[in-house]
Amino acid sequence: xxxxxxxxxxxxxISASSLMAQSSGSITGTVVDIGGDPVANAVILATNAExxxxxxxxxxxxxxxxxxxxxxxxxxxxxxxxxxxxxVRPNVEVEAGRELHLDLHFLDVQLNTLGDGREFFTAIDSGxxxxxxxxxxxxxxxxxxxxxxxxxxxxxxxxPEPKPWAAKLIKERAENFGKDMPxxxxxxxxxIGNTLQMWKLVQTPAxxxxxxxxxxxxxxxxxxxxxxxxxxPSWLGHSIGHxxxxxxxxxxxxxxxxxxxxxxxxxxxxxxxxxxxxxxTDLGHMEIEITIDDPGAYERPWTxxxxxxxxxxxxxxxxxxxxxxxxxxxxxxx
Numbered sequence: 001x002x003x004x005x006x007x008x009x010x011x012x013x014i015s016a017s018s019l020m021a022q023s024s025g026s027i028t029g030t031v032v033d034i035g036g037d038p039v040a041n042a043v044i045l046a047t048n049a050e051x052x053x054x055x056x057x058x059x060x061x062x063x064x065x066x067x068x069x070x071x072x073x074x075x076x077x078x079x080x081x082x083x084x085x086x087x088v089r090p091n092v093e094v095e096a097g098r099e100l101h102l103d104l105h106f107l108d109v110q111l112n113t114l115g116d117g118r119e120f121f122t123a124i125d126s127g128x129x130x131x132x133x134x135x136x137x138x139x140x141x142x143x144x145x146x147x148x149x150x151x152x153x154x155x156x157x158x159x160p161e162p163k164p165w166a167a168k169l170i171k172e173r174a175e176n177f178g179k180d181m182p183x184x185x186x187x188x189x190x191x192i193g194n195t196l197q198m199w200k201l202v203q204t205p206a207x208x209x210x211x212x213x214x215x216x217x218x219x220x221x222x223x224x225x226x227x228x229x230x231x232x233p234s235w236l237g238h239s240i241g242h243x244x245x246x247x248x249x250x251x252x253x254x255x256x257x258x259x260x261x262x263x264x265x266x267x268x269x270x271x272x273x274x275x276x277x278x279x280x281t282d283l284g285h286m287e288i289e290i291t292i293d294d295p296g297a298y299e300r301p302w303t304x305x306x307x308x309x310x311x312x313x314x315x316x317x318x319x320x321x322x323x324x325x326x327x328x329x330x331x332x333x334x
Contacts, residue, residue, distance in 0.1 A: 027070065027077070027094065033084070048070075079106070084106040132282065134283060144280075146201055153307055158303050160266060173265030174265060220250050222240075233254055233257075237252040237254040239252040246279060253274075255270060256270060269297050270296075274292055276290050283310065286309075
């Protein structure tokens with residue numbers, strides 16, 4: 001009886017595997033860079049358009065990848081590999097019982113130019129050795145966020161759901177290779193788009209000053225004041241902060257609509273309300289959470305999460321975007 005039971009279970013497992021193979025498909029291919037060389041260790045994500053289930057594969061040394069057991073349907077292929085522009089390919093059709101072969105071409109950030117190419121951006125997205133020790137505190141017992149910090153590393157980009165007009169604009173900006181990105185004209189980046197430069201915090205009981213290389217300095221008022229009633233829309237808005245335990249919560253309103261939220265070209269409106277949460281977990285590490293609530297551009301609020309390492313022996317450099325600027329003439333788009 002036990003032997004018959006085992007045999008029955010075995011047959012059921014074989015049948016289930018066979019049915020799964022017949023109702024699912026796969027995607028295989030190779031990833032190469034702008035020069036045609038293979039890209040290793042790139043994470044390829046396949047998101048089912050209907051179920052939102054995500055399937056993952058990592059490229060091998062020669063750039064090969066395989067995504068298996070994908071239920072038949074449409075998928076969005078994506079990859080956010082350090083050193084490369086974000087890769088997104090929608091409407092990838094997977095058929096049951098068939099293997100789809102796709103060769104993917106990743107575009108190196110800055111076309112992999114010397115000094116600010118792939119290695120530079122890979123270093124930004126990599127962790128840094130940071131000093132160890134307890135979280136420093138001010139005289140009143142609050143965590144002291146003061147210090148120079150390496151570039152933020154995004155660990156969760158969130159799931160923004162743009163309204164139709166915003167989705168159309170994001171698509172147009174991607175197809176135009178970000179030609180009109182504000183920084184092309186030496187304009188400020190959005191508050192969540194500033195992940196490329198080092199930044200510095202200076203904290204006092206009444207004020208937090210945030211400085212980023214090449215960007216406008218920012219004030220966060222900690223003295224209990226509210227937002228002005230007649231705000232004039234600006235690039236950085238008006239920021240006030242308060243403490244919730246060991247987390248500094250920053251509330252910002254009063255933005256203009258000229259900045260991009262990120263390099264993907266996500267727009268926003270003047271209705272945007274931004275909540276940031278800063279938590280210094282120990283001497284050398286910071287966690288940052290940013291929630292965007294913009295009913296004019298997105299269906300519902302969404303949150304990004306990032307981390308930063310203390311740059312204990314570094315200082316901000318002077319950087320003027322318009323000085324010796326030679327890039328704009330080459331930003332031709334389509």
